[in-house]
Amino acid sequence: MDAITKDLSSLYYRLLCPRVVTIVVSLRLDGKPNAMVAAWHTPVSVNPPIVAIAIAPSRFTHNLIQNSGEFTINIPDMALVDKVEMAGYNSGASMDKSTLFKYAPSRMLKTPIIEDxxxxxxxxxxxxxxMGDHSLIFGNVVGVSSKGFGEVWRTSTPMLHLGTNFFTELKK
Ligand SMILES: Cc1cc2nc3c(=O)[nH]c(=O)nc-3n(C[C@H](O)[C@H](O)[C@H](O)COP(=O)(O)O)c2cc1C
Incomplete structure (x- = not known):
């Protein structure tokens, strides 16, 4: 194994890839949804169920979550790749992303979910x-839904992030 002595910042997290791509939806002040892509996430506690996402304070989403106190984490299928790139490379501060996805009401929150x-x-x-250049945002899990639990990876193709702009998918 070669020791990496340079570029630790840009390389260490690549060793923790691939990571399931998620879309974090939060509510804008006007009540419309904003969507950003987040690959840095982890379960934190089973009981009570708590999840964490690492979001940079520069993201529009960061303030929105602080204001509304809630968010939804949505797992896209590979079919949504173009929209995911739009949400992941454009900020809601300068672009209206409220019509990028088809949204549906969530079960427990004011913040909607992505229908697909x-x-x-x-x-x-x-x-x-x-924490450093990100904030670790802990969320109490109050609702979970899925297209066929346990079977979801058989029938769908979640996007896996390899770092920068590289993605892959699970082989059957
Ligand atoms: C595949 C992918 C994964 C990303 N993961 C994260 C992440 O975990 N945390 C983060 O702060 N930004 C992440 N980003 C960057 C944000 O999605 C991006 O800056 C987005 O434009 C922020 O939107 P907003 O300003 O509307 O909140 C990721 C981008 C891509 C394409």
């Missing part, structure tokens, strides 16, 4: 922890 998502986690903000 293959899985959805509804979260109420627990706390935010500033």
């Amino acid at each position: 998502a293959i899985g959805v986690i509804e979260c109420k903000l627990n706390r935010m922890l500033e």
Whole structure:
């Protein structure tokens, strides 16, 4: 194994890829949804169910979650790749992303979910922890839905992020 002595910042997290791509939806002040892509996420606690996402304070989403106190984590299918790229490379601060996806009401929150998502986690903000150039945003999981639990990976093709602008998918 070769020791990596340069570019630790841009290389260390590549060793933790691939990661399931998610779309974090939050509510704008005008009540419309905003969608951003987040690949840095992790389950934190089973009981009570808590999940964390690492969101940079520069993201429009960061303030929206702080204001509304809630967000939904939506897992897109590979079929949504073009829209995912739009949401992941454009900020809601300068682009209206409220019509990018088809949205549907969530079960427990005011924040909607993405209708075509293959899985959805509804979260109420627990706390935010500033950490380096991101904030770790903890969410209490208050709702979960999925297109066929257990079977979801058989019938759908979740997007897997390899870092920068590289994606892959599961082989059957
Ligand atoms: C595949 C992919 C994964 C990303 N993962 C994250 C992430 O985990 N955390 C983050 O802060 N930004 C992440 N981004 C960048 C944001 O999605 C991007 O800056 C987006 O434009 C922010 O939108 P907003 O300003 O409307 O919130 C990712 C982008 C892509 C394409």
